[in-house]
Amino acid sequence: MPEDEQGGRVFFSNTGRSMEVEDEIELTSVGIDIGSSTSHLAFSKIVLERLDTRYIVVERTLLHQSDVLLTPYSADDTIDAVALGAFIRAQYAAAGLTPEQIDTGALILTGVAVRRSNARAIGDLFSAESGRFVVVSAGDGLETTLAAFGSGAVARSGRGGGARVLNIDIGGGTSKLALCQGGAIAHISAIDIGARVVAVDSQRRVIRLEEAGRHFARQIGLTLEIGETLTTGDAERLAAAMADHLFAALQGGDLPPDLVALHRLPPLPAGPRPDVVAVSGGVAEYFYAETTEDFGDLGLPLARAIRARIEGWGARIEQPDQGIRATVVGASQYTVQVSGSTIFVRPIGLLPLRNLPVIKPDLPFDQTIDADAVAAAVRLALTRLDLQDGHSPVAICYRWRGSATYHRLDAFCRGITEGLADVLAQGHPLVLVAEGDIGGLVGLHCHETLGVQRLVSIDGIGLEEFDFIDIGAILATSGAVPVVIKSLVFPTQGLGRSALERA
Numbered sequence: 001m002p003e004d005e006q007g008g009r010v011f012f013s014n015t016g017r018s019m020e021v022e023d024e025i026e027l028t029s030v031g032i033d034i035g036s037s038t039s040h041l042a043f044s045k046i047v048l049e050r051l052d053t054r055y056i057v058v059e060r061t062l063l064h065q066s067d068v069l070l071t072p073y074s075a076d077d078t079i080d081a082v083a084l085g086a087f088i089r090a091q092y093a094a095a096g097l098t099p100e101q102i103d104t105g106a107l108i109l110t111g112v113a114v115r116r117s118n119a120r121a122i123g124d125l126f127s128a129e130s131g132r133f134v135v136v137s138a139g140d141g142l143e144t145t146l147a148a149f150g151s152g153a154v155a156r157s158g159r160g161g162g163a164r165v166l167n168i169d170i171g172g173g174t175s176k177l178a179l180c181q182g183g184a185i186a187h188i189s190a191i192d193i194g195a196r197v198v199a200v201d202s203q204r205r206v207i208r209l210e211e212a213g214r215h216f217a218r219q220i221g222l223t224l225e226i227g228e229t230l231t232t233g234d235a236e237r238l239a240a241a242m243a244d245h246l247f248a249a250l251q252g253g254d255l256p257p258d259l260v261a262l263h264r265l266p267p268l269p270a271g272p273r274p275d276v277v278a279v280s281g282g283v284a285e286y287f288y289a290e291t292t293e294d295f296g297d298l299g300l301p302l303a304r305a306i307r308a309r310i311e312g313w314g315a316r317i318e319q320p321d322q323g324i325r326a327t328v329v330g331a332s333q334y335t336v337q338v339s340g341s342t343i344f345v346r347p348i349g350l351l352p353l354r355n356l357p358v359i360k361p362d363l364p365f366d367q368t369i370d371a372d373a374v375a376a377a378v379r380l381a382l383t384r385l386d387l388q389d390g391h392s393p394v395a396i397c398y399r400w401r402g403s404a405t406y407h408r409l410d411a412f413c414r415g416i417t418e419g420l421a422d423v424l425a426q427g428h429p430l431v432l433v434a435e436g437d438i439g440g441l442v443g444l445h446c447h448e449t450l451g452v453q454r455l456v457s458i459d460g461i462g463l464e465e466f467d468f469i470d471i472g473a474i475l476a477t478s479g480a481v482p483v484v485i486k487s488l489v490f491p492t493q494g495l496g497r498s499a500l501e502r503a
Contacts, residue, residue, distance in 0.1 A: 038070060043065075157181050165179075167320070204232075209224055249262075359378070363398055376419070394420070424452075430446060443457025
């Protein structure tokens with residue numbers, strides 16, 4: 001391999017900061033969640049300490065938690081970016097911070113907000129303001145996963161006793177179901193049931209009406225249109241119908257066609273009743289009787305109706321670690337690792353790459369590697385994080401196991417490229433990150449045997465899903481490839497990466 005394609009071993013994160021001489025780093029972070037119904041922020045201080053060759057979070061202090069804003073919409077039913085910008089600037093001021101003082105952060109677009117015509121423009125706008133954000137449009141799969149982690153359901157299922165925990169995240173437009181077991185998410189689903197599929201003003205005139213709202217209104221024999229009156233009694237009947245469908249969906253198994261049609265992700269499979277049920281999202285405020293404030297939607301009657309059904313089910317109801325803020329990412333943590341000495345980058349001008357989402361498929365490293373099984377595992381990981389459409393480049397993290405014979409190496413590389421076919425077809429580079437010392441060999445095989453022309457293959461780095469990475473340009477003086485890892489840090493986490501591993 002040409003010398004200029006090899007890596008080095010130096011720490012580097014950004015201009016003017018040398019990680020090599022810093023044993024402790026303190027960062028100021030912001031998380032912004034723009035949802036279909038509500039938007040809010042949280043500011044935090046993150047303290048990282050060096051652990052071998054990487055930095056881990058050892059302390060997270062909440063500095064300021066914003067008010068919860070009903071997401072503003074313009075007359076044409078698109079998100080009002082101007083109003084959102086004013087709200088966010090006001091919250092910066094309330095926190096006593098300026099954008100220039102923010103080291104890192106995450107902007108998450110969730111729920112129906114992702115489907116609004118200017119969602120991407122909003123993400124780009126706030127990302128450009130700081131240049132240090134991870135920006136994620138969270139589709140149904142990722143939002144469900146974020147909520148399960150953020151509410152603490154995943155961690156709870158991994159504690160002693162091995163309880164099966166069902167997290168129900170009920171927002172304004174959708175409800176997300178995550179069945180957690182053994183510290184992992186076993187199954188996820190999402191359905192068009194939410195508190196603000198119908199919303200009214202102070203005179204109870206309908207001011208917002210989603211298609212799901214029309215559907216449930218028809219089910220109870222009610223015709224709804226914008227400007228018409230929704231009585232309190234009809235709102236309760238509407239919420240009861242939605243609760244019936246949601247309760248059926250969380251039980252899983254065979255469902256009637258009309259209920260299947262409401263699902264945004266495949267229904268949960270049939271199985272035993274969960275041991276624990278936790279509710280997060282905006283409706284959790286009503287579910288756990290933390291507020292009775294009326295926001296002109298179905299939140300209160302929906303919460304009461306679904307609670308009554310769950311109480312009769314027999315599963316134990318527990319309070320989540322986070323309710324309405326479960327999907328708010330309180331911070332992003334910068335960690336830095338050094339690439340191994342055997343890397344492959346072609347062409348050199350491909351770098352730098354920024355904000356690559358990481359997938360970590362469960363790869364079958366059997367004695368004989370099955371390329372089809374590798375491809376299937378990659379496609380499953382892409383789907384889990386809503387990356388299956390191929391619009392975004394991704395980085396695959398893997399831990400090689402076993403010998404590196406030609407046949408095993410060839411099957412692995414073919415499976416990876418087949419699994420990423422939709423991503424590569426859109427011109428994105430192949431980006432591989434190995435935990436062991438094999439990056440150069442894998443990269444060389446992909447390039448010379450499989451003909452991949454645009455690829456980065458590095459090693460000596462450990463990543464997890466929910467990480468985003470920046471891979472800097474090769475430094476002329478040392479040949480090093482700086483790798484900055486931005487990990488989503490949930491408010492419920494303990495200390496550092498070890499907390500993720502325990503979860």
